[in-house]
Amino acid sequence: MASSGSWKPLLLAALESNAHLKNSTYFQLATMASNGRPSNRTVVFRGFQEGTDKIQINTDTRTNKIEEIRHCPFGEICWYFADSWEQFRIGGRIEIIDGSSTDPAKLMQREKSWFASSLKSRFQYLGPAPRLPVVGKEPRKVNHLDQSAGPVDTFCLLVFDPDQVDYVNLKSNERLLFTFRPTGDGCQSWMSEKINP
Amino acid sequence: MASSGSWKPLLLAALESNAHLKNSTYFQLATMASNGRPSNRTVVFRGFQEGTDKIQINTDTRTNKIEEIRHCPFGEICWYFADSWEQFRIGGRIEIIDGSSTDPAKLMQREKSWFASSLKSRFQYLGPAPRLPVVGKEPRKVNHLDQSAGPVDTFCLLVFDPDQVDYVNLKSNERLLFTFRPTGDGCQSWMSEKINP
Numbered sequence: 404m405a406s407s408g409s410w411k412p413l414l415l416a417a418l419e420s421n422a423h424l425k426n427s428t429y430f431q432l433a434t435m436a437s438n439g440r441p442s443n444r445t446v447v448f449r450g451f452q453e454g455t456d457k458i459q460i461n462t463d464t465r466t467n468k469i470e471e472i473r474h475c476p477f478g479e480i481c482w483y484f485a486d487s488w489e490q491f492r493i494g495g496r497i498e499i500i501d502g503s504s505t506d507p508a509k510l511m512q513r514e515k516s517w518f519a520s521s522l523k524s525r526f527q528y529l530g531p532a533p534r535l536p537v538v539g540k541e542p543r544k545v546n547h548l549d550q551s552a553g554p555v556d557t558f559c560l561l562v563f564d565p566d567q568v569d570y571v572n573l574k575s576n577e578r579l580l581f582t583f584r585p586t587g588d589g590c591q592s593w594m595s596e597k598i599n600p
Numbered sequence: 601m602a603s604s605g606s607w608k609p610l611l612l613a614a615l616e617s618n619a620h621l622k623n624s625t626y627f628q629l630a631t632m633a634s635n636g637r638p639s640n641r642t643v644v645f646r647g648f649q650e651g652t653d654k655i656q657i658n659t660d661t662r663t664n665k666i667e668e669i670r671h672c673p674f675g676e677i678c679w680y681f682a683d684s685w686e687q688f689r690i691g692g693r694i695e696i697i698d699g700s701s702t703d704p705a706k707l708m709q710r711e712k713s714w715f716a717s718s719l720k721s722r723f724q725y726l727g728p729a730p731r732l733p734v735v736g737k738e739p740r741k742v743n744h745l746d747q748s749a750g751p752v753d754t755f756c757l758l759v760f761d762p763d764q765v766d767y768v769n770l771k772s773n774e775r776l777l778f779t780f781r782p783t784g785d786g787c788q789s790w791m792s793e794k795i796n797p
Contacts, residue, residue, distance in 0.1 A: 404733075424682070425682065426680070426682045429680065431628035431630075431640060431678045431680070432640075433628075433630035433638035433639065433640035433676070433678075434638055435632065435636070435637075435638050439632070439672070439674070440632075440672075440674040440675075440676065440691065441630035441631055441632050441638045441639075441640075441674065441675060441676050442630065442638075442676050442689075442691075443628060443629075443630035443638075443640060443676040443677065443678035443689060444678055444687070444689055445678060445680045445687055475636070475637075477636070477637040477638065478637075478638060479630070479637065479638050479639050479640040480640065481628045481630075481640035481641055481642060483623070483626065483628070483642045485621070485622065485623045485682070490641070490642055492639075492640060492641055494637065494639075530796065530797075531796045532796060533795075533796050533797065534775075534777070534795050534796060535795060535796050536601075536793055536794065536795055536796075537794040537795060537796055569731075578731075580731070596733055597733065597734040598730075598731050598732060598733055598734060599727065599728045599729060599730050599731060599732050599733075599734055600727075600730065
């Protein structure tokens with residue numbers, strides 16, 4: 404029987420109990436390539452969008468995933484916590500916020516995410532185009548970045564808006580399915596149900 | 601410029617250098633759901649099929665992924681090694697080998713994989729159907745399994761046959777793209793190319 408309840412407190416608890424692991428904020432994001440095949444890569448959790456359940460990810464506009472998300476905006480995150488043996492499979496829709504956005508609030512989110520990144524992370528967006536063949540032993544052209552400079556064109560914020568979360572705890576052998584459903588009064592809320600692991 | 605070379609030695613080296621991590625043999629497998637959305641979950645590496653590059657995975661025939669693979673046989677594995685900072689994105693085609701196979705060699709592979717699993721792992725295939733709602737506090741019906749008994753009907757071997765591997769080493773900042781290509785003499789072989797990370 405389904406009851407109301409969100410997955411977010413479980414995820415926050417998992418993040419805390421696995422915080423000592425360097426890669427506890429890494430997860431795998433699956434999208435669909437334009438040839439109809441699934442595509443899967445590790446990305447870094449950049450926090451929730453303030454006051455929401457939406458998950459933020461930074462990426463380079465020149466990566467394949469941008470083209471893939473434009474073609475099909477649905478994705479599934481698989482986030483496994485190695486110490487607590489918990490897995491979150493988070494399905495939802497992905498929004499791309501790049502420098503061409505005309506919404507000032509979205510541009511501000513993108514800027515905020517840029518400044519929240521380390522200088523080392525920001526540097527990556529100035530490198531040569533990901534996945535193109537390496538040409539010679541080209542010296543790195545840019546070796547200085549002004550700390551106060553805003554996001555470069557290649558910097559992009561992805562906002563992942565979940566509508567289903569399949570949670571499993573391999574220690575307690577419990578599994579919960581969370582779905583975002585209409586409540587009847589025109590709103591939507593998270594419902595959870597115990598399912599077999 | 602592409603040159604001949606396989607990704608398998610790199611993967612074997614990563615498995616060895618990360619062997620002290622309990623979950624170094626876990627990776628994320630993305631497939632396509634029948635509603636056109638990507639689907640993603642953690643599975644366990646059960647070795648290579650003898651003398652090949654094919655990756656073996658055990659699963660329950662009652663899980664969603666079986667229906668998904670029947671609908672679209674392509675998948676992408678994302679395998680991140682937390683200690684050596686290496687990622688393998690392995691694209692390929694998945695074959696399902698369940699008890700209904702009529703090929704004796706395949707049935708033997710399935711049986712081999714069953715007996716290579718721990719008794720605890722084998723037990724899982726006797727539990728209630730995954731993802732169905734939990735009904736009451738049903739006592740576990742089966743609490744004994746004959747060690748010498750062969751695979752149960754719900755046990756299934758997946759054989760993942762790679763055709764592309766995108767390898768990145770985040771320590772050395774090197775990335776290699778491996779593709780399985782025709783060699784001109786009617787055969788195929790692995791070629792590798794250095795690409796930008």
